[in-house]
Amino acid sequence: xxxxxxxxxxxxxxxxxxxxxxxxxxxxxxxxxxxxxxxxxxxxxxxxxxxxxxxxxxxxxxxxxxxxxxxxxxxxxxxxxxxxxxxxxxxxxxxxxxxxxxxxxxxxxxxxxxxxxxxxxxxxxxxxxxxxxxxxxxxxxxxxxxxxxxxxxxxxxxxxxxxxxxxxxxxxxxxxxxxxxxxxxxxxxxxxxxxxxxxxxxxxxxxxxxxxxxxxxxxxxx
Ligand SMILES: C[S@@+](CC[C@H](N)C(=O)[O-])C[C@H]1O[C@@H](n2cnc3c(N)ncnc32)[C@H](O)[C@@H]1O
Numbered sequence: 001x002x003x004x005x006x007x008x009x010x011x012x013x014x015x016x017x018x019x020x021x022x023x024x025x026x027x028x029x030x031x032x033x034x035x036x037x038x039x040x041x042x043x044x045x046x047x048x049x050x051x052x053x054x055x056x057x058x059x060x061x062x063x064x065x066x067x068x069x070x071x072x073x074x075x076x077x078x079x080x081x082x083x084x085x086x087x088x089x090x091x092x093x094x095x096x097x098x099x100x101x102x103x104x105x106x107x108x109x110x111x112x113x114x115x116x117x118x119x120x121x122x123x124x125x126x127x128x129x130x131x132x133x134x135x136x137x138x139x140x141x142x143x144x145x146x147x148x149x150x151x152x153x154x155x156x157x158x159x160x161x162x163x164x165x166x167x168x169x170x171x172x173x174x175x176x177x178x179x180x181x182x183x184x185x186x187x188x189x190x191x192x193x194x195x196x197x198x199x200x201x202x203x204x205x206x207x208x209x210x211x212x213x214x215x216x217x218x219x220x221x222x
Pocket of ligand 1: 058087127149156
């Protein structure tokens with residue numbers, strides 16, 4: 001976590017972008033750098049932001065990525081988003097001040113409210129594994145895009161990937177954050193091991209999508 005914060009020079013940068021783009025409140029930046037990269041990834045994918053689309057986000061924190069997706073990927077009034085978060089942080093959030101952590105949920109809802117798209121967002125405030133099982137039990141319509149950015153423990157990321165894959169449309173896109181994250185010495189506390197295992201096992205159903213950052217992306221082919 002310390003490494004991520006140092007890399008992205010959080011507060012000042014977030015404040016600048018937040019004021020200019022969203023007029024929202026964010027104390028942490030885990031997304032601003034992707035605002036310049038994702039438009040090209042989605043353009044190449046053939047994403048039409050003006051058509052009805054659906055997104056599943058695992059791990060939304062204060063809603064920086066959520067609000068960007070609402071504003072830029074989900075412009076159609078029938079587009080929908082499901083967000084899964086405990087709002088309690090993960091193991092890697094121990095360095096986030098306790099007062100900020102207690103406000104994360106409130107900050108998230110306040111920011112989403114400011115997009116004017118609150119009706120498009122369903123929030124499941126629970127662990128991602130139980131939330132994903134809930135969506136599967138509901139026979140939820142498949143999503144066009146899944147963003148995996150919740151717990152960074154490989155055991156959790158593996159479950160998130162296996163379950164959310166079942167909720168991803170054939171032809172849909174999945175992006176996993178922090179594939180190359182070096183914030184923990186123990187590789188089991190980072191997503192890479194899980195992403196490598198998942199992509200090996202599901203290799204016949206996915207196609208790697210090149211991205212110029214530390215994330216990992218793939219399309220579901222069948
Ligand atoms: C890195 S943050 C998400 C950042 C956000 N996507 C962004 O770009 O601004 C990770 C989030 O995952 C949540 N989280 C951690 N473990 C989780 C779990 N097992 N289930 C659900 N959410 C979890 C944390 O509460 C935190 O808000």
